[in-house]
Amino acid sequence: MIKIPDRMKVIDLSQPGGPEALVPGERALPALPAGHVLVKVAAAGVNGPDLMQRRGLYPAPKGASDLLGLEISGHVAAVGESVDTWRVGDALCALTNGGGYADYCAVDARHCMPVPAGVALEDAAGLPETFFTVWSNVFLGAGLKAGETLLVHGGAGGIGATAIQLGKAFGAKVFATESPEDRCDFCRALGADAAIDYRTEDFVEVLRAAGGADVILDVVGGPYVERNIKAARHDGRIVQIAFALGSKVAIDLMPIMLKRLTYTGSTLRTRPDAFKAQVARDLVEKVWPKIAAGAIRPSTFKVFPLAEAAQAHRLMESAGHSGKILLRP
Structure with missing residues (x-):
């Protein structure tokens, strides 16, 4: 007792x-x-x-x-x-x-x-919090499949670390953004195929060179909203779960239609x-x-x-x- x-x-x-x-x-x-x-x-x-x-x-x-x-x-x-x-x-x-x-x-x-x-x-x-969040958004919501490419922003945080590991465990290719280098190293140690230092590299260029992201999990918002659209592959799915840099943005929505993108978000x-x-x-x-x-x-x-x-x-x-x-x- x-x-x-x-x-x-x-x-x-x-x-x-x-x-x-x-x-x-x-x-x-x-x-x-x-x-x-x-x-x-x-x-x-x-x-x-x-x-x-x-x-x-x-x-x-x-x-x-x-x-x-x-x-x-x-x-x-x-x-x-x-x-x-x-x-x-x-x-x-x-x-x-x-x-x-x-x-x-x-x-x-x-x-x-x-x-x-x-x-x-x-x-x-x-x-619980990070695994519930990632599973419900990336797998149930965005339908990430083995062989697809997942882009995780903030890879060294709790959500990011979980998303990297779950993505790799279920057969996805995983890119993560982070900074400085020790946090990028942490992402690689978790299994990320590439860790992009957002202070010195453009994740849009990196993802485009890799063919684009099928699923993007974003906690940043702000200027990343438009850049995520550019980094996404045709038929890509973008999931917004936080707005560290703000939720009010002015963007051209035409690429969402032309690339057949799905842009969604949720709170748990x-x-x-x-x-x-x-x-x-x-x-x-x-x-x-x-x-x-x-x-x-x-x-x-x-x-x-x-x-x-x-x-x-x-x-x-x-x-x-x-x-x-x-x-x-």
Whole structure:
């Protein structure tokens, strides 16, 4: 049995703002609705949406915890009504709608997954958010196939590292943009066929010389929107999942028609619970065996104590990391 206290340590958001707005606090444990499990958190991942929520740009959906934290790993501490897939003490990792920056988190049981064989429980906290995002956008949405070319922007980040590895594991040729050279080296070490230093090279020219990209996963936006269209092959698919350089652009849309391109985007947090449940099943069935076989590996960069969440956010905003940043309660 796992002894459950009445209260837990959390990271509160004092007000929208910079990393200093993240402050240690204490709360009652979350309620445990039917169909959910209460997880004693071993680690929580730090992700781009957390930074946006901290700035007041990505509010929690109705009914979700207002605490930051969209992915966790840990052990089941209690099981809600109608849950028969998990037992107290089970180790898991999970996608959450919020609440990960805490000692305990209530999660939809359908969004929980076993820790892949060979992966440490702490490292497993860095899997759900990026793997859900890449699988749903690149494979389910854009339909990346073996033999096609995938262009990943921001290859050394959490999403980028996952996209590179998944693309290679499923037979794609993968190009990644990054800078400086050590981050490009990190992309190559993950399996990228080419890492393009965006400060010294033009990814449009590189991709055109290679025949163009079939699928482009972009977190940059801004001037990259028009350049992605130029870098895409005929019948290419461009997926926008963030806008680091802005979402308002003026572009000529004619090439989309002439090249028969598909331009789309999505956010994960607001997708229906049933969709997330299907993605979880796909990952366990199709991706987890590749992790167990060593074809894909977690890429944890640094683990901070939960109380140092502000420092973790500063590191992520500095782009001084390669891979995932985690918090340990």
